[in-house]
Amino acid sequence: MTNPQIRFIHSKAASSYQFEKDHPFHPIRYDLTISLLEHVGALSQTDILEPPKYDMEDLLLLGHQESYIEAIKLLSTTQPPVHLKENAELYGLQADDTPYFAGMHEAACSIVAGTVHAVEEVVQGRLQHAYHMAGGLHHALPNRAAGFCIYNDAVIAIRAAQRQHQIRVLYIDTDVHHGDGVQLAFYAEPSVCTYSIHETGKFLFPGTGYHYERGIEQGYGTSINVPLEPYTEDESWLNSFEYTLRKTIQHYKPDLIVSQHGCDAHAYDPLSHLHCSIGIYERIPQLIHELAHSYCNGKWVALGGGGYDLFRVVPRAWSYVWLEMADHAFLHQLLEAKQKRNLTPLPKGWLQQWSTVTTQQLPLYWQDEAGSIQAIPRREEITARNKHIAELSVQDM
Numbered sequence: 001m002t003n004p005q006i007r008f009i010h011s012k013a014a015s016s017y018q019f020e021k022d023h024p025f026h027p028i029r030y031d032l033t034i035s036l037l038e039h040v041g042a043l044s045q046t047d048i049l050e051p052p053k054y055d056m057e058d059l060l061l062l063g064h065q066e067s068y069i070e071a072i073k074l075l076s077t078t079q080p081p082v083h084l085k086e087n088a089e090l091y092g093l094q095a096d097d098t099p100y101f102a103g104m105h106e107a108a109c110s111i112v113a114g115t116v117h118a119v120e121e122v123v124q125g126r127l128q129h130a131y132h133m134a135g136g137l138h139h140a141l142p143n144r145a146a147g148f149c150i151y152n153d154a155v156i157a158i159r160a161a162q163r164q165h166q167i168r169v170l171y172i173d174t175d176v177h178h179g180d181g182v183q184l185a186f187y188a189e190p191s192v193c194t195y196s197i198h199e200t201g202k203f204l205f206p207g208t209g210y211h212y213e214r215g216i217e218q219g220y221g222t223s224i225n226v227p228l229e230p231y232t233e234d235e236s237w238l239n240s241f242e243y244t245l246r247k248t249i250q251h252y253k254p255d256l257i258v259s260q261h262g263c264d265a266h267a268y269d270p271l272s273h274l275h276c277s278i279g280i281y282e283r284i285p286q287l288i289h290e291l292a293h294s295y296c297n298g299k300w301v302a303l304g305g306g307g308y309d310l311f312r313v314v315p316r317a318w319s320y321v322w323l324e325m326a327d328h329a330f331l332h333q334l335l336e337a338k339q340k341r342n343l344t345p346l347p348k349g350w351l352q353q354w355s356t357v358t359t360q361q362l363p364l365y366w367q368d369e370a371g372s373i374q375a376i377p378r379r380e381e382i383t384a385r386n387k388h389i390a391e392l393s394v395q396d397m
């Protein structure tokens, strides 16, 4: 069993958060990741906490308008009223992107509950770190669903904690899409700093997250955005991240980190144009973990998010978050092997179990093999552009 102060928060109900069968946002990601961690002996049932039941009405109002919550509840029934079905678009529930489905209210509530529990346990000091893989639905807006997100669990959980504790929160979003819903919620709010590194909104949904979006009124300066060029590769991604995140945290000095670990910046991801390898997903939690101990007395909550190469990328990327958080011996083995330039094979049992479920060729190692991702010819130009943007995004710190 892992250190009792570190827990993996997960509810089986999160798997009912599923749009159509072939929709890219698929709950199989949770089973794939849990299974991979179990196969290397890094996760056992005693590590997993089921979130408790909450008064959801009260919580949802911290992030959403009452009329929106009512509409979601009705659209979540097996026979929604005709007038709502016809007007679902008004609530962002478009047919192909974020379609409504029976049971979506309960499924989305179970995700909110997991993030609320994770933040609460860490803020109260009962846990030091908590990982809620099903959380991180960062595009949901007060009155609209967007980008596969119905309720904004991070916004709700942070506000719920701030009702009882005067804490400064740094929200770190490494999903390839801008964390627009969380930024918007706290745009005028100095007690939450939102940091997002993503593919530039010039080419990717949701079209926001420019470096000059810095917050308003009392919250001016507590919104940080690092928009990267399409085809950005590992080194430039990581340099931009480390430079801007260290500046941000030195300047902001938070009491708690809430990080969102969407893993859709990988070159294999079908929904974006960044060109990174699994290497960034090994490094991201490592840096955040270090900063949580240096600045926040260890208080760190990690969430999942996007990630649409379900079999090849998500299970490895999300396993790295838990291995790092738990400081697991298996991670030390992985890193030692890497220093000797050796690849570490994925467990045979895991490969056997899941190769029957997909027609895709599963990766054989924890790392991406050399040559599996093509080098980008415009690397120099992209790197220079990213460096310039990274400097602009934190220029007054």
Ligand SMILES: [Zn+2]
Residues within 6 Å of the ligand: 175, 176, 177, 262, 264, 305, 306, 307
């Ligand atoms: Zn995303």
Ligand SMILES: [Zn+2]
Residues within 6 Å of the ligand: 129, 289, 293, 298, 325, 327
């Ligand atoms: Zn730690």
